[in-house]
Amino acid sequence: MADINGFLKIKRKEAGNRPLNERIQDFSEVEQVLNSEDRMLQASRCMDCGIPFCHWGCPVDNLIPEWNDLLYKGDWRGAYLRLAATNNFPEYTGRICPAPCEHACVLNINQEPVTIRENEVAIVEKAFSEGYIKPEPPEIRTGKKVAVIGSGPAGMAAADLLNKNGHLVTLFEKDEKAGGLLRFGIPDFKLSKAIIDRRLNLMTEEGILIKTGITAGKDISGKELLNQFDAICITIGAGHPRSLPVAGSEFDGIHFAMDFLTAQNKVNAGQLTAADNHINAGGKKVLVIGGGDTGSDCVGTAIRQKALSVTQIEILPKPPEKRTPDNPWPYWGKILKTTTSHEEGCERFWNISTLRFVGDGKITRGTEVEDVIWESENGKFIMKPVPGTKRVIECDMVLLALGFVHPVLDGLLTELGVELDYRKNVSVNNSMTTNIPKVFAAGDTISGASLVVNAIASGRKVARQIDRFLKTT
Numbered sequence: 355m356a357d358i359n360g361f362l363k364i365k366r367k368e369a370g371n372r373p374l375n376e377r378i379q380d381f382s383e384v385e386q387v388l389n390s391e392d393r394m395l396q397a398s399r400c401m402d403c404g405i406p407f408c409h410w411g412c413p414v415d416n417l418i419p420e421w422n423d424l425l426y427k428g429d430w431r432g433a434y435l436r437l438a439a440t441n442n443f444p445e446y447t448g449r450i451c452p453a454p455c456e457h458a459c460v461l462n463i464n465q466e467p468v469t470i471r472e473n474e475v476a477i478v479e480k481a482f483s484e485g486y487i488k489p490e491p492p493e494i495r496t497g498k499k500v501a502v503i504g505s506g507p508a509g510m511a512a513a514d515l516l517n518k519n520g521h522l523v524t525l526f527e528k529d530e531k532a533g534g535l536l537r538f539g540i541p542d543f544k545l546s547k548a549i550i551d552r553r554l555n556l557m558t559e560e561g562i563l564i565k566t567g568i569t570a571g572k573d574i575s576g577k578e579l580l581n582q583f584d585a586i587c588i589t590i591g592a593g594h595p596r597s598l599p600v601a602g603s604e605f606d607g608i609h610f611a612m613d614f615l616t617a618q619n620k621v622n623a624g625q626l627t628a629a630d631n632h633i634n635a636g637g638k639k640v641l642v643i644g645g646g647d648t649g650s651d652c653v654g655t656a657i658r659q660k661a662l663s664v665t666q667i668e669i670l671p672k673p674p675e676k677r678t679p680d681n682p683w684p685y686w687g688k689i690l691k692t693t694t695s696h697e698e699g700c701e702r703f704w705n706i707s708t709l710r711f712v713g714d715g716k717i718t719r720g721t722e723v724e725d726v727i728w729e730s731e732n733g734k735f736i737m738k739p740v741p742g743t744k745r746v747i748e749c750d751m752v753l754l755a756l757g758f759v760h761p762v763l764d765g766l767l768t769e770l771g772v773e774l775d776y777r778k779n780v781s782v783n784n785s786m787t788t789n790i791p792k793v794f795a796a797g798d799t800i801s802g803a804s805l806v807v808n809a810i811a812s813g814r815k816v817a818r819q820i821d822r823f824l825k826t827t
């Protein structure tokens with residue numbers, strides 16, 4: 355165990371963020387880094403509870419009390435090895451995981467959980483800087499070939515483990531660079547793309563063949579994949595965005611969040627010039643529709659592009675500031691989340707329904723909205739408009755951040771005839787196999803839009819199943 359009285363002596367201390375006025379001038383990561391001594395003290399707060407609820411809360415089953423103990427004792431290498439045993443990419447989750455582990459940490463009963471996520475990223479960054487992480491290609495190759503389709507965190511995790519098991523892995527990616535939503539969705543101010551490149555370089559040096567700019571189902575058909583590989587793993591994400599079918603939704607000036615975020619990420623990467631980025635919020639009054647994480651990323655990006663104003667609306671009620679009795683610890687706390695982007699200057703409203711966009715081929719005046727209330731009827735929440743509350747929110751740019759409904763069905767999935775579930779996600783059995791022999795699937799493709807840590811967990815699970823399958827064929 356770390357220090358038995360650690361949590362009584364040491365207060366939770368977060369690394370904190372770069373000063374607001376400085377960080378909104380660039381797209382560099384917002385979060386700062388704590389020095390090693392303070393980080394070890396933070397690890398000392400872990401009580402190594404008899405039942406580690408944090409471990410239960412972590413989708414990749416990170417051995418949190420074990421690596422906190424090693425970190426507290428200054429054994430950074432040992433801590434890294436324990437961390438790497440369950441998580442292929444702690445450098446991603448340590449930066450952008452919403453940390454369900456901290457919601458479940460026993461110290462969260464007093465709202466002072468261990469800084470688990472920050473400890474995680476500190477351990478892996480030390481491992482990179484001290485050179486503990488080196489390419490480790492497998493010593494023996496099985497000769498079996500696996501195609502992983504889609505290079506987001508699910509595909510990367512599956513490819514990484516299958517390669518470590520000695521199989522020859524080709525990772526296909528339709529975009530010009532690998533990384534999935536880590537690269538083109540999530541803004542640089544949350545996750546620097548150098549972090550993804552560092553990992554991809556390592557994976558390449560370990561023997562994974564990464565083929566970018568290739569759309570499976572178009573540039574290489576499903577039939578060719580089936581002929582050329584012993585197993586196929588589909589990790590194409592859930593890229594079909596939810597639309598907002600109200601009058602004027604076809605107007606110029608209304609964009610899907612992903613188009614907006616991708617364009618800025620490409621500008622940052624030098625793949626697009628700022629002048630050629632036509633989805634720019636500079637000088638505009640921006641309305642973000644959708645109160646989730648993607649919406650928050652739009653807020654931070656619009657602010658950095660020097661929007662005149664940013665407003666974010668959400669159709670659901672405002673979450674409570676504290677847990678309610680029906681949402682106790684150690685469950686995920688359904689409470690109001692204020693991100694660093696919100697702090698940077700955005701007005702937020704809840705219980706608002708969008709009625710129509712006002713303009714003439716182009717959004718000019720704004721967006722007509724109305725207040726709603728949610729009433730429980732026969733166990734279901736029903737949305738009801740509040741009479742007399744119709745009004746126009748002034749804006750000349752709208753970003754639709756309403757989430758994703760399911761994977762893109764055209765192309766590979768349709769060609770292979772992969773069976774879907776009732777939500778149109780790919781359906782798999784307990785072995786992560788689809789209805790097509792030797793075709794497996796994982797990540798957002800089977801769960802619908804979720805989290806990076808869930809995608810990694812799913813990629814790890816499918817890799818174990820594919821490995822088992824290849825050993826028996």
Ligand SMILES: Cc1cc2nc3c(=O)[nH]c(=O)nc-3n(C[C@H](O)[C@H](O)[C@H](O)COP(=O)(O)OP(=O)(O)OC[C@H]3O[C@@H](n4cnc5c(N)ncnc54)[C@H](O)[C@@H]3O)c2cc1C
Pocket residue numbers: 450451452503504505506507508509510526527528529532533534535536539540541544568569570571589590591592593615647648651765766796797798799803804805806807809
């Ligand atoms: C804006 C935004 C912000 C987010 N922020 C967070 C966050 O802060 N924390 C968090 O935990 N989660 C976050 N998420 C969710 C997280 O990014 C996803 O849950 C996760 O990336 C899903 O991983 P995946 O590997 O299943 O799919 P994806 O990351 O979507 O990767 C799928 C890949 O498949 C490729 N592909 C698709 N079709 C083909 C084809 N036919 N051939 C070849 N390649 C193909 C795609 O180009 C893509 O690269 C965010 C999501 C968005 C959109």
Ligand code: SF4
Pocket residue numbers: 411412413414415416418441447448451452453454455456470471474807
């Ligand atoms: S991956 Fe996420 S849930 Fe797991 S330990 Fe890290 S921050 Fe916590």
